[in-house]
Amino acid sequence: MANEKNPPAQAAPAAAPVAAPNKSKKMVLAVLVGTILLFSIAAVGGLVWWWSKSGSDYDDDEQTISQKKPGSGIPPVFVRLDKFTVNLKPADDGSDAAYMQVDITLQVESTAAETSLSGLMPRIRNDLTLIMSDKQASFLITREGKEVLAEEIRYAINRIISPPRRPNEKPPEGPVAEVLFEHIIIQ
DSSP states (O other): OHHHHSOOOOOOOOOOOOOOOOHHHHHHHHHHHHHHHHHHHHHHHHHHHHHHHHHHHHHHHHHHHHHHSTTOSSOOEEEEOOOEEEEOBOOTTOOOOOEEEEEEEEEESOHHHHHHHHHTHHHHHHHHHHHHHTSBHHHHTSHHHHHHHHHHHHHHHHHHHSOOSSTTOOOOSOSEEEEEEEEEEEO
8 A cells, every 4th residue: 555655756758959059169169258348338438538538628618718808707807016106218309307107917818827927026026127128108198108018017027937948939928918007197
């Protein structure tokens, strides 16, 4: 009866042999996946590089444009110089010598330029005094005379801050963007 309840154990059917993938197919698949992965990483890296380079160029252009436009988001930096009082060059007709009293404010590119100006102020004041004392009152009374003087001052200060390497070389445009006269008295 024991045999009836427990039928005799039958031999387990032999497992069908599983076909092992060919080693060459695995190698081709690994090379294909590796190549795709390598190209994907290179593409993402290239896009990140291009995007960061394009973004920095855009930021530089935007900053330059915003500095030139009044009312832009970046406020300009102004440096006020002490009042100048100079004797002017006598007129050719032999009239009495005149003097000029002027308040000058410089518009500079950044606060770093403001710092470099303060360290060179004795030299700047000396050169500006020499430039202004070489002008005649009749020349400075006109608008054109004031504009020429402002440009000469801007050029002189930029030359002091960033001296050219060669004697006749023009200095870079420099940190001083504009010279503003707040107050001028010529007598």
